[in-house]
């Protein structure tokens with residue numbers, strides 16, 4: 274039998290003409306094979322398409338799926354809405370970032386107490402003992418404040434929050450704090466204080482209505498400034514640490530969003546905040562722990578053996594400053610990402626105006642704790658600390674009547690009382 278050329282297999286059969294049986298079988302087999310391979314190719318194509326789509330999605334969502342999936346769902350939305358409920362006439366609805374942190378937890382409680390809506394947000398990172406953050410969160414939840422567990426870099430989660438609640442204000446307190454840790458983990462400062470800030474401002478600019486933004490900068494922006502007291506108009510272009518540099522960058526970044534998108538911005542330069550539920554990485558806190566445990570404390574000295582001094586500011590005074598800022602903030606002027614008119618841009622010092630040297634602070638602690646400290650004096654290393662801080666607060670006083678009222682003695686007494694009730698006298702509970 275003559276062999277068939279490939280092309281012949283595809284010749285149409287003419288009706289009524291004789292067909293060779295073997296050719297027909299061959300044809301059917303080939304058709305079947307051809308359709309199977311076509312199907313296979315289609316399937317392959319579909320699989321490739323799905324894979325491409327999924328990897329595109331994960332690329333688009335890289336600011337989302339990478340983060341925790343602890344948010345979302347009907348129950349979660351219900352909790353957010355309930356927490357944001359305003360319960361007073363002319364009240365505000367505030368998204369508080371860093372709500373499980375020291376300042377954030379106090380501000381959230383104060384807002385809720387007067388009937389404002391508060392939704393917290395925190396990633397509960399382990400920069401210091403997260404169990405302290407969880408305990409603060411429990412305190413907040415006992416007052417019906419819901420703290421969302423999430424990262425400020427999670428754009429999808431932020432968009433969802435602004436979709437659910439028309440926040441009137443953002444109180445942005447989440448940050449990587451601490452001056453010395455920046456030499457150990459510089460990326461964490463970029464992650465939270467730069468990238469996170471931009472993600473948050475993007476969400477605010479797009480939100481409708483746009484919230485008024487009040488956020489924590491820091492007295493550290495004064496860096497190597499030697500003119501005292503520090504005024505808002507003083508130089509802030511010589512930061513002494515990466516932490517300070519990221520806070521200074523934050524002031525410039527927020528200015529951009531104010532200028533382009535009409536976001537109302539208030540930046541607050543806090544001066545060494547202390548008090549109950551404070552931060553374990555801060556000197557007054559770790560000194561208390563070491564003194565009680567009989568361990569030595571390191572006290573740094575500045576150039577020519579000068580004592581370092583700080584404008585220690587009690588937490589309740591800082592809370593008053595935060596709330597005064599929220600209440601006096603004008604509305605943002607943009608919507609849908611477009612600015613309609615010039616918006617408010619403010620920066621305030623929030624300090625106590627009376628610096629105290631570190632050895633004096635230790636003396637107060639020794640008295641309160643009734644234990645003598647084992648002091649180890651060292652020359653201050655060049656790791657980002659500055660010799661002194663001192664706030665001029667006349668701008669905040671003029672704008673919203675800011676007036677700190679707690680001196681260091683009174684404030685430390687309250688701190689020590691809290692410390693002993695939280696950790697106990699047995700010193701057994703370790704604090705990171």
Ligand SMILES: NC(=O)c1ccc[n+]([C@@H]2O[C@H](COP(=O)([O-])OP(=O)(O)OC[C@H]3O[C@@H](n4cnc5c(N)ncnc54)[C@H](O)[C@@H]3O)[C@@H](O)[C@H]2O)c1
Pocket residue numbers: 370371372373374375376377394395396397398406423424425426445446447448449450451464465469489490491492542543544545546547552
């Ligand atoms: N305490 C001070 O003396 C002081 C002084 C100057 C400025 N500040 C600023 O005030 C703010 C509050 O400080 P604090 O003392 O309460 O610090 P804190 O560390 O106790 O609180 C910050 C909170 O933000 C959270 N957080 C950090 N990165 C986050 C992220 N990417 N996403 C979500 N949550 C995140 C942390 O888990 C923490 O609970 C910070 O911006 C800090 O830089 C504080």
